[in-house]
Amino acid sequence: MSGDALALEGVAVGHGGRAVLSGVGFSLAPGSFAGLIGPNGSGKTTLLRAILGLVPLLDGRVTIGGRGQVGYVPQSIALDRFMPVRARDVIALGLDGHRLGIPLPSRRRRALVDEMIDAVGATGFADRRVGDLSGGQQQRVMIAHALIRRPDVLLLDEPLASLDLRSTAEVVSLLARLAREAKVAVLMSAHDMNPLLPAMDRIVYVAEGRAVAGTVAEVVRGAVLSALYGAHIDVLRVHGRVLVVAAGGGPHDHDHDHAHGEDAMHVVRIP
Numbered sequence: 352m353s354g355d356a357l358a359l360e361g362v363a364v365g366h367g368g369r370a371v372l373s374g375v376g377f378s379l380a381p382g383s384f385a386g387l388i389g390p391n392g393s394g395k396t397t398l399l400r401a402i403l404g405l406v407p408l409l410d411g412r413v414t415i416g417g418r419g420q421v422g423y424v425p426q427s428i429a430l431d432r433f434m435p436v437r438a439r440d441v442i443a444l445g446l447d448g449h450r451l452g453i454p455l456p457s458r459r460r461r462a463l464v465d466e467m468i469d470a471v472g473a474t475g476f477a478d479r480r481v482g483d484l485s486g487g488q489q490q491r492v493m494i495a496h497a498l499i500r501r502p503d504v505l506l507l508d509e510p511l512a513s514l515d516l517r518s519t520a521e522v523v524s525l526l527a528r529l530a531r532e533a534k535v536a537v538l539m540s541a542h543d544m545n546p547l548l549p550a551m552d553r554i555v556y557v558a559e560g561r562a563v564a565g566t567v568a569e570v571v572r573g574a575v576l577s578a579l580y581g582a583h584i585d586v587l588r589v590h591g592r593v594l595v596v597a598a599g600g601g602p603h604d605h606d607h608d609h610a611h612g613e614d615a616m617h618v619v620r621i622p
């Protein structure tokens with residue numbers, strides 16, 4: 352653990368005593384940017400919620416470094432379109448989370464909020480109602496909300512879902528820069544690793560109840576993923592994108608098959 356922002360050892364998580372994932376072990380240094388990648392239903396949300404302490408561990412240990420602070424951007428942010436709350440108010444609410452005792456003086460508060468607005472590039476829309484903002488702008492607001500208390504670890508659950516290509520690339524590079532500059536370890540889940548490839552220092556790949564972790568070069572390999580899936584997997588690199596290809600079964604249009612395991616992401620089946 353020494354010096355790590357986050358360390359998991361032999362972690363098992365699940366629901367109602369039944370494990371969804373087990374034997375999960377990895378650590379993240381401060382300032383690192385990691386992707387938690389896996390098919391729909393593989394346990395990404397459950398693992399993030401377990402790191403937060405919202406789901407009990409069935410086994411193993413989670414250690415948070417530094418001051419032990421974790422920030423979280425949950426999967427779906429239901430922002431009421433007509434809620435009369437400005438982006439800067441949502442960011443300021445992040446300061447109040449668990450704060451007992453004396454509130455911050457308002458000038459100090461405003462300075463912290465302005466600093467965060469600047470850090471996430473929200474200056475142009477900080478005074479607009481959150482409900483009127485685009486998905487990418489709302490994501491920036493929620494990232495600022497989670498970061499304002501300077502957590503040691505920032506967890507984000509599918510922050511790229513529902514963003515267009517351009518906002519996706521912008522949010523990924525923003526998170527990678529914030530990780531480095533704020534020395535926070537960022538762990539974000541995604542079912543497609545491709546948007547994260549330019550930025551990811553580490554990948555935690557979950558499937559079939561287990562996880563493998565390391566650098567992209569170590570993990571995203573046919574032999575490693577075949578062992579994880581328990582089936583022959585090829586990793587193809589096409590025009591800078593990674594395709595994870597499983598032999599067997601019929602050809603799949605994975606965009607229309609979100610209900611089933613690996614087919615719901617970047618796994619293509621070759622007959």
Ligand SMILES: Nc1ncnc2c1ncn2[C@@H]1O[C@H](COP(=O)(O)OP(=O)(O)OP(=O)(O)O)[C@@H](O)[C@H]1O
Pocket residue numbers: 366367371389390391392393394395396397398542
């Ligand atoms: N509260 C719950 N009670 C019982 N089972 C649950 C609960 N939440 C999730 N599960 C089950 O645990 C498994 C993992 O779900 P989880 O939401 O962690 O996966 P995920 O990888 O985040 O999926 P997605 O990408 O679709 O969000 C699934 O089989 C799901 O049905």
